[in-house]
Amino acid sequence: MIGLIGKKKNMTQIFADDGTVIPVTIVEANPCVVTQVKTEEKDGYSAIQLGFGKKRKISMALKGHIKKGKLESVESIFEFRVSNPENYKVGQLLDVEIFTEGELIDVSGFSKGKGFQGVVKRHGFSGGPKTHGSTSHRVPGSVGASATPGRVVKGKKLPGRMGGERITVKNLKIVRVEKNNDLVAVKGAIPGSRNGIVILRKIASKEKKR
């Protein structure tokens, strides 16, 4: 569904009128430009492609692609599946006004890389006893049976690389939209580091109802 590309800024808090404190993450969502409109007949599915931000050096191929949208440089490009691609034109600007305060959205981002981590941090295992002669403090324990099956089952939770993957958090409330500064305040935490690219996406079922 239609959405915007933004940059995660700091977390802070906003007071509701009755004094309740709402924890929010500020997302800077400068206007995005439609760089391509994909339709069912031409591409097999309907979507719009948005370009966001600026970068000093981009490839000539990308430069040629975004020329139609009268853009010179772009930091990142994402596609949003829409049911009504005819409503959008290449070069059209989309800004934070597509969101309303109180609306629920999905936010995707690239989580912070944690490196090689053990099972306690990575999968939430409880680990072994810390004292009473135990030496199995943070070990994964048994990883399988004996001669049957004679191997470790696929998908067994083991130590390894953690983080640095795309994560979507669903149903986050938009607490505030500031048109002047292109800011959106989303309730709660969102994946990624500061200044990391995040995708704010309207919720599918809501768009269908309209």
Place this chain on the structure above:
Amino acid sequence: MNKKETEKKEITAFNSGDTVQVFVQIQEGGKTRIQRFQGTVIKKRGEGISQTFTVRKVTQGIGIERIFPLNSPTLEKIKVIKRGKTRRAKLYYLRARKGKKAKVKEAR
């Protein structure tokens, strides 16, 4: 930054050890009224919009502490009644004391 509602109200500067009167709006059966809470500030923490402070008072031998967000819209005003002189920023030691010993010296 992203704050509309942070216009400063009648908040005079105060510190740990000061005796203050805090005026808070409270909702009661659809009506709002202003409640006062008087006591000693034993702690100030946080920065920016998330600053809070703790006020302690003793009523009928029972210690009551209330934490107020400094920038809350329900906080009407803070009146400093007495300035206190302290040697530390967090006055947790007052919790263990009773009577005259639980007093903060007045600043001159």
